[in-house]
Amino acid sequence: MSIETRYAIHWREAETFDTEALRENFLVPGLLVPGALNVTYTHYDRLMLAGAVPLGEPLAFTEAHARLVGSEHHLARRELGLVNIGGPGRITADGTTFDLGFQDALYLGSGTADVTFASVDPANPAKFYINTAPAHARHPARHITKEAAKAVPLGSQETANKRTIFQYLHPDVLPTCQLVMGLTRLESGSVWNTMPAHTHDRRMEAYLYFELPENAFTVHLMGRPEATRHLVVRNEEAIVSPPWSIHCGAGTTSYAFIWSMAGDNQAFTDMDMIAMQDLR
Ligand SMILES: O=C(O)C(=O)C[C@H](O)C(=O)CO
Numbered sequence: 526m527s528i529e530t531r532y533a534i535h536w537r538e539a540e541t542f543d544t545e546a547l548r549e550n551f552l553v554p555g556l557l558v559p560g561a562l563n564v565t566y567t568h569y570d571r572l573m574l575a576g577a578v579p580l581g582e583p584l585a586f587t588e589a590h591a592r593l594v595g596s597e598h599h600l601a602r603r604e605l606g607l608v609n610i611g612g613p614g615r616i617t618a619d620g621t622t623f624d625l626g627f628q629d630a631l632y633l634g635s636g637t638a639d640v641t642f643a644s645v646d647p648a649n650p651a652k653f654y655i656n657t658a659p660a661h662a663r664h665p666a667r668h669i670t671k672e673a674a675k676a677v678p679l680g681s682q683e684t685a686n687k688r689t690i691f692q693y694l695h696p697d698v699l700p701t702c703q704l705v706m707g708l709t710r711l712e713s714g715s716v717w718n719t720m721p722a723h724t725h726d727r728r729m730e731a732y733l734y735f736e737l738p739e740n741a742f743t744v745h746l747m748g749r750p751e752a753t754r755h756l757v758v759r760n761e762e763a764i765v766s767p768p769w770s771i772h773c774g775a776g777t778t779s780y781a782f783i784w785s786m787a788g789d790n791q792a793f794t795d796m797d798m799i800a801m802q803d804l805r
């Protein structure tokens with residue numbers, strides 16, 4: 526069980542970073558470890574990234590996760606969104622049980638005191654990718670199946686970016702305070718996500734890349750549009766994307782990723798598009 530903190534970095538500092546410093550600050554490996562609940566708390570809109578892969582015993586938020594946010598319990602003043610990218614999973618929240626299949630999501634409103642994460646079959650464990658963020662109001666818990674998510678097809682084979690965006694925590698699907706969360710799946714032969722690129726200074730973003738074979742990776746592009754940098758990202762590694770940064774990438778094969786945002790608005794289309802000629 527690890528807890529790590531990431532402070533927010535200004536682009537002026539980021540542009541002095543070598544590969545190692547870029548990776549230390551913006552890459553988040555090791556969230557989905559069998560038998561563990563691992564957490565990275567960021568100062569980007571105070572979004573927390575976590576992974577829980579329960580085996581024989583359920584995993585739970587503990588006093589350490591409450592202390593991290595200075596509250597009586599972790600979700601006292603936070604909301605939670607998660608997507609299961611593993612085997613069948615079971616989550617218990619204040620006595621209510623939610624059974625989540627592959628690619629199902631769950632929303633828990635602030636004030637939820639007891640949360641446990643379990644796998645139905647420890648030989649085929651659930652893999653819960655979790656985000657929590659500060660919340661100003663309590664919204665009801667909701668299980669969002671992959672069929673209930675809003676599917677938005679985008680891109681084309683010609684530009685190698687044919688993909689479907691599944692919006693789970695989105696104002697058209699359910700109310701949340703600030704968390705917006707979804708999953709993008711590229712079609713076979715397509716490798717580019719989020720191209721043309723954009724920024725949204727009003728919201729930060731985080732990605733968890735998954736379904737990358739062992740010998741594959743994505744080249745994740747970040748940085749100001751006029752000063753891009755890259756991170757080589759392997760399977761089930763996450764990135765944090767500061768509000769000043771573009772966030773897009775190309776894989777050595779097709780893949781999927783979960784994106785999440787927190788900040789001043791929940792408007793998915795509130796993006797500042799970057800003209801292709803302006804990327805450097
Ligand atoms: O492939 C895409 O395009 C996306 O998944 C978009 C990202 O989620 C995004 O940047 C939303 O702001």
Ligand SMILES: [Zn+2]
Pocket residue numbers: 723724725730772796
């Ligand atoms: Zn974005």
